[in-house]
Amino acid sequence: MYLYDSYDQQLVQERVAQYRDQTRRYLAGELSEEEFLPLRLQNGLYIQRHAPMLRIAGPYGMLASRQLRMLAQITRKYDKEYAHITTRTNVQLNWPKLEDVPDILADLASVQMHSIQTSGNCIRNTTTDPFAGVAPDEVVDPRPWCEILRQWSTFHPEFLRLPRKFKFAINGSLIDRAATEVHDIGLHLCHNEQGELGFRVLVGGGLGRTPLLGSVIKEFLPWQHVLSYMEAILRVYNRFGRRDNKFKARIKILVKALTPEGFAAKVDEEWQYLKDGPTTLTAEEVERVSQHFTEPDYLALHNEEQLLAQQDLEYPGFARWRSRNTHPHKKPGYISVVLSLKKTGVAPGDITARQLDAVADLAERYSFGEARGTREQNLVLADVEQRELLALWQEIRELGFATPNIGLLSDIVCCPGGDYCALANAKSIPVAEAIQQRFEDLDFLFDIGDLHLNISGCMNACGHHHIGHIGILGVDKKGEEFYQVSLGGSSGRETSLGKILGPSFAQDAMPDVISKLIGVYLDNRTEEERFIDTYQRIGLEPFKEKVYAPHH
């Protein structure tokens, strides 16, 4: 994990002082509401329904034990003893006081954390694969590149007043667990025919009001040039992106207007001036940063198939949990564990102070003192010894992390929605809970199998509903909360955007709607098919017919 040196530490401390003074000037009336707005947003502070909301950066998802403990302490001291893990692997506090934020930032800085650029019209926290560095299908570890991008984008003076927000995702594996195609810039680490390292560059993807998949504008960008090329893209966007209409201001609209080829040509023209300039990356810098992401001290172990199989027999609950909540590891004898934050009755992604402390302890005892947030709003312990798996499972059952539902219907991705978010059209958490309650039966859940259900409370799509196999979007119909359903979105092996099923539904109809959709799948599936496979084979129509059939 990246550790700050004196420069990094100095910077976050100067930021605390700067923001403290900005808050003081705002409270003293020296800064107007409008003037303070981008300042607090670029520090992750929203003013929400009931209180401000503070979004703390979880840099590409990585959280060390001491950072988790500090988060727990902060929720006790300044909030209501819980936090929320977001789909962009940030950590949100729902009830801080505006006046307390400078002190919260100071506490965060003491453990090398911050909330710089977690919101606002600037470059946001880069996201990546939660199994970076340990996944067997990984080609290149993306984390050093995430950190290099983090530093380059932090207070980049030219790009702090962009037309709109800007999100990066980096993938270094065969399976794209970072959903790079739905980001403003997606980077795929790869090698060219000569075996040199570089990036495939996608631009203009995104969810929100106009969901689009990114287009490749550079098949192979040698690593030395990654920052100068990014600078060229951002400069073209900063100068020519639309600023007259908030809904048309994302880079995807510019890319669409110019066509991907036209956009690429403009970027290349700009890049000719920047290429080989001072922003060219050096091997020393890549080496310096990479040293923070070397392998931990793995033991020479072997895989424990037999032991685990025997434990499965003894503890059927363990067998069930292990089949869903673990992920293969590149090292023999190790495995990655997903801690489910999707227990029925708890808002998806929410975690209490006590649980944060517990994860810190577990990470120290089982996984080299590190945990990771995921896009699906769960946590990962990446480096667990297989022979310790049973002991870990027994501990996390007590802590509420062992719901065996990763990748199943009840592992719902859900934004905070109308319960918290001022932008919401509708509540999302009660919908998630009602669906979880409907599908409480584990045998049934397992029978349904892989299913990604995503809920967003409005068009901003923080719940990534477009890429859920089933997507639910809160809409406003004459002042009432309704829900639009889409089918067929996906991410991972293939990224696709869901199609709208038809007219929207009232909140209390939602569990029935989902039951009917599942019914169509179960009636039509072949033995091997997942929900998404059946959908792709039979299309939208049969689902539509069933859901909108008149009652008898």
Next chain:
Amino acid sequence: MPRIIKNREVIEDQWTLLPADADVQDALDCRQPIIPLALWQAHADQLRSIAQLGIWLDSNELVEDLAQDLEVFSLVALNFPVFTDGRHFSSARLLRERYAFKKEVRAIGDVLRDQLLMMKRCGFDAFAVRDDRDPHDALRALDEFSVQYQGAWDIPLPLYRRRAAASQVAVATV
């Protein structure tokens, strides 16, 4: 006379900023006019004779349109219609880094303290802070950070090149 920040000092401004609809006579009538781009494009021949000439670009106007004529001007002002509009951050870098403009680059319009450091890093050396604000207070923004990760106009080398140099010096003195 209005005050501006120039090279980190608050001074009396000698220049006259002409509005977008100014005509040639307005420009010829003052000693150090800052003219709008359109006026220059329409009457370059007449205006060229003014000894000290400045020009200003609105946020949708491109420095490329000025590039051929830059040696004529003693000052280029870049207008921020609202402080959230960052287009001229890029313009300033282009003026300095691509077109090697060495004279004054001034921020005008909705110029406020909390954007000053970004502006300075991008190449501005003069700031006409909005007249309801204290320029002395705004100046403080320039010292809020001592660490910059990226290279820009003020410090061309990114930290990773300076860091390497610093550690080499450290090694050399051991």
